Amino acid sequence: MDQIEIIRAVSNVMDALGVAVVSLGMLWGLFLFAKDLYTQNSSEAYKAFRIQIVRSLILGLEVLVAGDVIRTVAISPTLMSVGVLGAIVLIRCFLSWSLTLEIDGRWPWQPPPKNE
Template identity: 45%
Template sequence: MEYFKITVGAIGWTLEALGVLVIVIGSVIAIARFVRRWRLDDEDGQAYREFRVRLGRSILVGLEFLIAGDIIRTVVVDQTLEGLGGLAIIIFLRILLSFSLFLEIEGRWPWQPPPDRPSS
């Protein structure tokens, strides 16, 4: 059982590391594209809007990996009431951040249909 906990703990840490990596790499790519586009032509501010969307999407994907890693480590490795309470707070804050980022990027809530698609 101890080997299982160590393995699952390592998987949780790996997922969290991937989340951080996604955020960092996505941020670097978003910044590089912004600078390139901004230097070429940005009379209408489109470069900044695209930068915000790219950065927000990389943060959203990274948050998903971070949440998955937290869940795995807390449920399997840290089976205490304190660990569960901490996990609940972390997940709540990350989900709140995810919703606000989605709203900022897409201009709608996740459960609303895209503007080009009629609701059923």
């Protein structure tokens, strides 16, 4: 097995790990939602469910970006592939920021409210 095949296998593992993080996070969120419906009102259970889903999506996106970076930099570092990687990273960063806004109610670069 040569070096390129090893790097490709590592990037494939990173992609699979990213999908697993999102999938398991969703399943865990559903489990906690079902559990919280018995102990809390449905509004609080839903808010906790949304936060769990968003957290798993953010973490999964980060792992998927890492897999893309490994694949692009190590296997095919052409100008076109780096440009495509840049576009993918920009889109995923925007998604992560949007999801953070969904959780915190503020952009990541804004200071937290005084009452926190």
